[in-house]
Amino acid sequence: MNKPGLWPPLVIAGFLLIIFIVLAGCTSPKGDTPIPSACPTEKILFLTEDLYPFNYIGNDGTLQGQSVEIIKDLQRRLNCSSRIEVHPWNVAYETALGSPGTAVFSTVRDKEREDRFRWVGPIGSFEYTLFARNDSGIHLESLEAARNAGPIAVVEGDARHTYLAERNFSNIQTYLTDDGCLYALLNQSVSLWIGSSATTPETLKRLAIPEGTIVPVYTLIRTDLYIAFNNRTAQSTVRAYQGALDAMKADGTFARITGTGIPAHPFTIPAGDRVTFASSTLLPGFTALVSARMHGIAAAMETLAITGELKGGNWESIRPLLVRIEREYPEARFWYARPDGSYYTTVDNLTSANLRDRSYFQGVLAGETSIGTIVVSKSTGKYSAIIAVPVRDQEMVNGLLGASVSCDTLEESIFNDFQLPGGYYAFAVDSEGMPVLDSLPGRIFSLEGLPGTKNQMRASLEGVIAYQYEGALHKAIFRTEDVTGWKLAIGWRE
Numbered sequence: 466m467n468k469p470g471l472w473p474p475l476v477i478a479g480f481l482l483i484i485f486i487v488l489a490g491c492t493s494p495k496g497d498t499p500i501p502s503a504c505p506t507e508k509i510l511f512l513t514e515d516l517y518p519f520n521y522i523g524n525d526g527t528l529q530g531q532s533v534e535i536i537k538d539l540q541r542r543l544n545c546s547s548r549i550e551v552h553p554w555n556v557a558y559e560t561a562l563g564s565p566g567t568a569v570f571s572t573v574r575d576k577e578r579e580d581r582f583r584w585v586g587p588i589g590s591f592e593y594t595l596f597a598r599n600d601s602g603i604h605l606e607s608l609e610a611a612r613n614a615g616p617i618a619v620v621e622g623d624a625r626h627t628y629l630a631e632r633n634f635s636n637i638q639t640y641l642t643d644d645g646c647l648y649a650l651l652n653q654s655v656s657l658w659i660g661s662s663a664t665t666p667e668t669l670k671r672l673a674i675p676e677g678t679i680v681p682v683y684t685l686i687r688t689d690l691y692i693a694f695n696n697r698t699a700q701s702t703v704r705a706y707q708g709a710l711d712a713m714k715a716d717g718t719f720a721r722i723t724g725t726g727i728p729a730h731p732f733t734i735p736a737g738d739r740v741t742f743a744s745s746t747l748l749p750g751f752t753a754l755v756s757a758r759m760h761g762i763a764a765a766m767e768t769l770a771i772t773g774e775l776k777g778g779n780w781e782s783i784r785p786l787l788v789r790i791e792r793e794y795p796e797a798r799f800w801y802a803r804p805d806g807s808y809y810t811t812v813d814n815l816t817s818a819n820l821r822d823r824s825y826f827q828g829v830l831a832g833e834t835s836i837g838t839i840v841v842s843k844s845t846g847k848y849s850a851i852i853a854v855p856v857r858d859q860e861m862v863n864g865l866l867g868a869s870v871s872c873d874t875l876e877e878s879i880f881n882d883f884q885l886p887g888g889y890y891a892f893a894v895d896s897e898g899m900p901v902l903d904s905l906p907g908r909i910f911s912l913e914g915l916p917g918t919k920n921q922m923r924a925s926l927e928g929v930i931a932y933q934y935e936g937a938l939h940k941a942i943f944r945t946e947d948v949t950g951w952k953l954a955i956g957w958r959e
Contacts, residue, residue, distance in 0.1 A: 504545035506702035509694070511536055511549045512557035512569045514620075515642060517667045519571045519589055519690065522551060532571040532690070534722045535588050535713070542709040553641040555622040565697040571690035573624035583698050585706045586691030589723060590908055591663035593625055593685035598650060598678065603657065605683035606812040607798070608846030612636060615656025618646035624688070625659045632846070643668065650679065657682070685846045687873065689909050715936030724907065740929055743889065743942045743955040751891050752946060752953050754879050759852065759949055762794050762868055763836050766854050770866045775801070776858040780809050787811050796874035797852075798845050802865040804830060810844050818843040820865075829853045829865050837949030839895045842869040850875065850901065850949070876902035889957050892941075896950040898923055922952045930954075 513520040519532040528549055540547055552560070561569035562581060574584055595611060597603040603614055611617065612634060619626045621639035629637050638655050640646045646658045647668070660668075662684060669679060694703055713719040769775060769790065774782040780801065787799040788811050802808035806821030820826050820843070825835035835853045842849040849869035856864040885891060885904055892903035892910045898919040903910035912919040918932040927944040934956075941956035 504543055506543060506545060506705045507699055508545070508566060509547045509698070509702070510564075510567045511547055511692075512561050512567055513549060513551055513571070514554040514557055515551060515644070516571065516661075517664050517671060519664065520551070521671075531722050532588055535710070535719070536570065536692070538713060538718060538722070539706055539709045542712065543705055554620050555641065558622055561693060561695055563695075565695050568692050568694040568698070570692040572693050573688050574691045574693070575624055575627065577627055578624075578693065580696075582693035582696055583700070583703045584691050584693060585703060585710060587689035587908070588692060588710070589690040590687055591661040591690065592687045593628060594660055594662045594665070594681050595683040595685070596650065596658045596660050596665065596679050597656065597682045598653070599680045601656060603682055607810065607844050608632070608683075608685070608842075609810070609813040609816050609818070609844060611657060611683065611846075612817065616654070618649045618655040618658040620646060628685070629659065632843075644672065647672065647674070647679070659685075683846075686841065686848055687909060689911075711933070711936030713936070719935070739940070739957055740942055743957070747885065747889060747891070747955045748942055748944060748953065751879075751883055751955060752944065754883050755893065755951070755953060756946055756948075758796075758875065758879065759836060759850070759870070762797055762870065763834065763852050763854070763948075765790060765793070766799075766852060766866050766868060767834070770854050770856045775856045775864065775866060778803070778856075778858075778864055780814070784809070784811060784814075794868070794870075796878055797868040797870045798842065798849075800844060800867045800869065801856075802826075802853075802867060804863065808865075808867075813844065816844065820867075823851070825851055825853055826865070829855050830862055831855075832857075832862055837895065837946075837951055839872070839899055839901055840869075842871075845869055845871065848872040872902055876904075880904050885955075889955055891953070891955050893946075893951045893953045894919075894922065896923065896952075898952075901951055922954075931959075934958075 513532070515521050518530055520528065520530040523529040528551060533549065536549060557569050561567045571589055574586070595605060605611055605614065616636050616638045617629065617634065618638050618640055619629060620643055621641060626637065626639060638649070640649060643660060646660070649655045650658045651674070662681065665679070669676070692706065769786060772786065774786055783801050787801070791797065791799055791811060798810060800808050800810045802820050806819040806826065807815065808820055809815050823840065825838045829835050832855050834855070835851065838851045840849055840851055841847070849871055851867060851869060853865050853867040855862045856866050879902065883891070890904045893901040894912060895901055898912050900909055900911045912922070915932050918930050921928070921930055922943060929940060929942050931938065931940050933939070938959040939956055940959055941954040943952050943954035946953055
């Protein structure tokens, strides 16, 4: 028997547990993401540069910006307290590369960097843009033209620096910061600066540079931004941060900070009918628009390829025909290539690049038409879908007629004509699962982080896929476009 006045130990333990639970419930903020009782990861020193509006020092001397807000919210969700330090880009990058317990943001994830870091993201996106003084007289119509426009300022070691170096630019002049690049442009030490359409307007305002002094003269490619963790960071730490970021995207916090987000799901259509509605109404319309645009360009090129001017191979006779067809298809840059890979464009005439290393080149030289290969165009410097047809003279292929169709411009054209109802988005990936176009504002839809979904789409001509995207369950119905081999899809959040 128990002694009078004493409670059994199990009863006492249970009573204390109930008190603990009640107190925990009273002290937790309502509606907030649950916060771990202790930081579940190793301590990380976050490093960044001054890059408005992502990360910058405000007028009051404090670190601000949408990427900074994202880092702070990740720390809050993980109950981790970490410092954020601002350095010149090359210092921040090299420190994160060589020092365990560090990470650098906001940074581009490219092939050169892929294996050097462990990645969390995306946390934003921006476009590479070439800027000039408004009194410079510089007007660019191609990446090739930028090679001959004078020195180009770029932040040393930045992904934009890598972008130019990989394309064998010799007119590069490096600086520690974008501010340094801008001042060099203002004092005419350089002719161009490769900056960002997203960051430049407010940077000019912050530096009190009068509006219109610096103007964009050529837009290159859009790219995503990430947090890059030192390669010796524990996988569990990286998973914890990625999980917290996905939760931010799922509960709307990320959209509030960045101004982007997946459309709200379609309340007006019952969940069981979404596949039917997407497959019978939305996907056929999307497919028809993409097919009509790409096939229309290809058909016009095949007609042009049999003219005497193309067969003759004289560029001065060919150029006027390509100028005319570019007026009809402004999303495309047309070009003519010789069997040795040298090629001409309407804006550059004979270029300094060569196409022999392109995957489609030998097939077209053998007499096959190629439609839909995705590349970074050597002429425009933009992500482009290639259409290339053989030019024959007496059954012998003596040249290639090509078009580099800008993915961004094609995307804009298609989604101006194709209005999706609330809750749905559309996307296309090539036969390898790489992004071609999408209807989501301010981002690049990619299956790179979804290898199972990517392989499922690659292995099937059509079907329904389910996948986790930005912390939530999504579904999409897709089909394979006949000639390009692209997978066209309509997606929605469940």
